Each structure stands twice: as structure tokens, then as C-alpha cells.
Amino acid sequence: MRGSIPWQPPRPDRYTIAExxxxxxxxxxxxxxxxVAHLDPERGLGRRLRATPxxxxxxxxxxxxxxxxxxxxxxxFFRAHRLPIVYTRLGLLTADGRExxxxxxxxxAQRVAGDIPPRxxxxxxxxxxxxxxxxxxxxxxxDKSTLSPFNSTMLDQYLxxxxxxxxxxxxxxxxxxxxxxARSAGDRGYNTIVVxxxxxxxxxxxxxxxxxxxxWYVCKRTDEVLAQLGALLxxxxxx
Amino acid sequence: xxxxxxxxxxxxxxxxxxxxIDPARTALLIVDMQQYSALPRQVLDANLRLxxxxxxxxxxVIYLRVGSLLPDAQDxxxxxxxxxxxxxxxxxxxxxxxxxxxxxxxxxxxxxxxxxxDKNSTGAFNSSPLDYYLxxxxxxxxxxxxxxxxxCVDTTARDAADRGYNVILVxxxxxxxxxxxxxxxxxxxxRHFGAVRRTEEVLALFTALLSRAPAGVA
Numbered sequence: 001m002r003g004s005i006p007w008q009p010p011r012p013d014r015y016t017i018a019e020x021x022x023x024x025x026x027x028x029x030x031x032x033x034x035x036v037a038h039l040d041p042e043r044g045l046g047r048r049l050r051a052t053p054x055x056x057x058x059x060x061x062x063x064x065x066x067x068x069x070x071x072x073x074x075x076x077f078f079r080a081h082r083l084p085i086v087y088t089r090l091g092l093l094t095a096d097g098r099e100x101x102x103x104x105x106x107x108x109a110q111r112v113a114g115d116i117p118p119r120x121x122x123x124x125x126x127x128x129x130x131x132x133x134x135x136x137x138x139x140x141x142x143d144k145s146t147l148s149p150f151n152s153t154m155l156d157q158y159l160x161x162x163x164x165x166x167x168x169x170x171x172x173x174x175x176x177x178x179x180x181x182a183r184s185a186g187d188r189g190y191n192t193i194v195v196x197x198x199x200x201x202x203x204x205x206x207x208x209x210x211x212x213x214x215x216w217y218v219c220k221r222t223d224e225v226l227a228q229l230g231a232l233l234x235x236x237x238x239x
Numbered sequence: 240x241x242x243x244x245x246x247x248x249x250x251x252x253x254x255x256x257x258x259x260i261d262p263a264r265t266a267l268l269i270v271d272m273q274q275y276s277a278l279p280r281q282v283l284d285a286n287l288r289l290x291x292x293x294x295x296x297x298x299x300v301i302y303l304r305v306g307s308l309l310p311d312a313q314d315x316x317x318x319x320x321x322x323x324x325x326x327x328x329x330x331x332x333x334x335x336x337x338x339x340x341x342x343x344x345x346x347x348x349x350x351x352x353x354x355x356x357d358k359n360s361t362g363a364f365n366s367s368p369l370d371y372y373l374x375x376x377x378x379x380x381x382x383x384x385x386x387x388x389x390x391c392v393d394t395t396a397r398d399a400a401d402r403g404y405n406v407i408l409v410x411x412x413x414x415x416x417x418x419x420x421x422x423x424x425x426x427x428x429x430r431h432f433g434a435v436r437r438t439e440e441v442l443a444l445f446t447a448l449l450s451r452a453p454a455g456v457a
Binding site for chain 1: 252328365403430
């Protein structure tokens with residue numbers, strides 16, 4: 001049943017939508033790129049970040065202490081209410097990445113990075129989702145070569161087929177995959193929520209600056225998402 | 240003919256320091272410079288200089304326009320229809336195609352041989368066939384300018400880079416009312432998505448590249 005949740009905080013310089021009427025059952029959780037390459041401090045991005053120890057320490061501490069616990073809470077909530085969950089993995093679709101145009105900076109980024117590329121090929125352990133996520137057979141796992149699934153998967157089509165109107169987004173990196181995805185989702189009309197304490201960037205300033213300039217999405221904490229959606233779903237009764 | 244140019248500064252873990260590009264496969268993308276957008280004069284001038292350069296070298300110039308296709312904006316998604324560019328206490332802002340406000344800035348005066356694409360959302364890849372036309376034109380590299388830096392320019396430029404285009408964002412040919420938001424877009428873009436350059440640098444770079452390229456650019 002539709003109900004209202006707080007939406008945008010007021011601003012003196014522009015009209016904002018203070019409350020939004022939503023259908024809580026039309027909500028999906030989108031977990032972006034929570035994979036070994038991005039979450040294991042000793043592999044993938046973790047190996048690259050050894051060159052910048054301060055970033056390494058900040059990022060992996062936040063991943064372990066903030067992001068993963070809140071992602072687990074969100075996942076449990078969506079599963080308990082039998083709402084859709086979509087996971088994405090960033091990687092190549094072919095063994096040698098030939099699907100990336102030879103003239104594209106994407107192909108150059110793969111070459112320049114040697115054996116620690118931004119996108120791992122199929123079968124690479126770095127490409128796998130973080131083990132604690134353990135997606136279920138009725139949850140979508142989408143492989144993509146771009147940061148936003150809207151640029152290289154049929155996610156939009158699947159969401160519309162499933163009747164999804166509201167997207168709750170968590171994952172990494174806040175100012176890369178998360179922000180690009182959230183901007184597109186909001187721009188396509190989804191009621192889009194980025195869960196600020198279930199995302200991480202390589203530096204606190206990157207994270208904060210990205211979310212401060214949110215375009216067509218709002219930011220909420222995990223507590224707020226669970227409380228606000230939970231209150232609306234309770235009035236539906238058990239499914 | 241591909242030539243190697245400086246691309247991204249080091250710092251980000253996957254920064255690409257140098258990139259081989261074919262300058263003849265470059266288009267200029269001017270975002271939402273329309274009658275209703277209040278533009279600083281120097282930003283308009285920067286755009287005119289870039290546009291005249293691209294025109295002189297026979298490279299594609301693409302203009303984007305944003306608004307609604309229908310007078311009551313039913314074609315926009317509901318939150319946009321309700322709140323886009325709306326001032327507090329004012330009715331919803333309407334800028335339908337066909338209205339004077341929707342037209343491109345008079346100074347731009349596109350030629351009949353230049354592409355003008357309409358969109359009804361912030362990012363061109365979400366509401367226009369831009370990707371199709373870039374593919375048709377054989378474009379690999381995009382030079383992006385226009386307004387506003389943190390909204391229509393940011394979302395369009397980052398989606399272009401995400402789709403594989405080699406994107407140069409021209410920092411002094413973009414404008415945003417919010418200087419912090421303007422800077423945030425430029426910093427994030429340089430970190431994760433592509434090159435950020437000033438107008439003078441772009442003109443000097445492409446002058447050099449095209450002088451070394453074979454004649455007969457399409």
C-alpha cells in the first residue's frame with residue numbers, strides 16, 4: 001500500500017519534494033560491485049592501493065566496519081520482506097576483453113594496469129561477489145563492463161518488468177559506480193536512494209562531495225531506510 | 240592516424256596517463272546552451288571558439304537541448320515534471336520544445352549540417368539517441384562543454400566515458416551557479432572518467448594533432 005517517506009531536505013533557493021508517496025513493495029535493493037576485487041585488502045584494488053597506504057587504510061577499514069555490516073542489514077531486510085535484490089559485478093565478458101573498443105580508454109586502462117586490471121576476466125577469483133553475500137537463486141546477478149549497469153546491462157528492462165519503482169543503492173565506489181548508477185536511475189524516473197553508510201569511496205572527501213552534489217537521488221542512512229520502509233511494509237501485514 | 244596524448248594525471252588507482260587517439264574521430268558536444276540558461280559571457284565565448292574550430296576542421300558539432308517535448312511535460316518523469324528548475328513558491332517550470340526559451344542561444348546559430356538533439360532529462364544517454372548518432376558518425380573522442388556543470392554536463396559526460404568514449408571535459412567552457420558543485424564535477428571526472436582541460440589547451444592540442452593528420456577529414 002502506498003505511503004509517504006521523507007524525501008528531500010528543504011532549500012531556500014529551489015523547490016524540493018519534502019515527502020514522496022511510494023509503493024513500498026515496488027522497491028529493489030541494488031548492490032554494486034561488492035566483489036573480491038574491491039573488498040579484499042590484499043587483492044585487486046587492494047594491491048593497487050598499496051601505493052597509497054593512507055587511502056588503503058581508510059577504505060578497507062570503512063568497508064569492514066561500516067559498509068559490509070550495513071549491506072548485511074539491508075540484505076536481511078529485503079529478504080525478510082521478499083523484495084528483489086540485484087547484485088552487479090564489474091569485469092570483462094570475454095577472456096581477453098575484446099568487447100572493449102580498441103580505441104577506448106577502457107582498453108588502455110586494462111593494458112596499463114598489467115596484472116591488476118580494473119576489470120577481471122570470467123573465472124578470475126577477484127571477479128566473484130564477496131562470499132558473505134551468497135546470492136540466492138531468485139536474486140539477479142548481472143555482469144557488466146561499465147560502472148553503471150544502465151550502460152552495459154538490461155537492468156532497466158528487468159526492473160520495469162518486475163514493477164520496481166524505488167531503488168535502494170549500496171556498494172562501491174561512492175563517486176564512481178554508485179554515483180553514476182544513482183544519477184542514471186533517478187534520471188530515468190526511479191525513486192532512488194543511496195545508502196550513505198553502505199557505500200565507500202577511496203577518501204572521505206570523495207564520498208562526501210559526491211553525495212553533497214546528488215542529482216535526482218536522495219541519501220539516507222541504513223537506519224532510516226529500514227525504519228521508513230519498514231513502517232510502510234508493516235501496514236501491509238505479512239506476505 | 241593515432242597520436243599519443245597526455246590523458247589523466249596519476250593519483251587515481253586506474254588512471255590512464257597517456258592515450259593514443261585519432262583526432263579526426265572527435266566531436267564537440269555542447270550541452271543545453273539555450274535561451275533560458277543564464278550564461279556567463281566568457282563561457283559562451285569559449286564555446287563559440289571551440290565550435291568555430293571544430294567547424295573549420297570539418298569535425299562534428301552536436302548541440303543538446305533539454306526541456307519537455309509536450310507543453311505540460313507529461314513526457315518527463317513525474318518528479319522532474321514537478322520540481323525541475325522550480326523556484327520555491329513558484330509553479331512548475333515549463334520549457335517545451337517550440338517555445339522561445341527552449342531554442343539554442345542565438346549566438347550559436349547551428350548550421351543545417353550540424354546535429355541538434357533533444358532530451359527531456361539530465362543525461363543525454365537516458366533520453367536521447369545520442370549514442371546511436373555517435374556510433375553512426377564514427378566518433379571515438381568527445382569534447383564536452385555547456386551547462387550546468389554538475390547536472391546535465393556531469394551526468395552526460397560521465398555516461399559517455401562509462402560507455403567507452405574518450406572524453407575531454409572543458410572546465411572553462413562549462414558553467415554552474417554553484418562553484419563548489421562545479422569543482423566537484425571536475426575533480427571527480429578527472430579522477431575516474433577522463434581528461435579535464437581548459438579551452439586554450441584543447442585548441443592548441445587539436446591544432447597540433449590535426450596539422451599532423453592526413454588531409455581530407457570528413
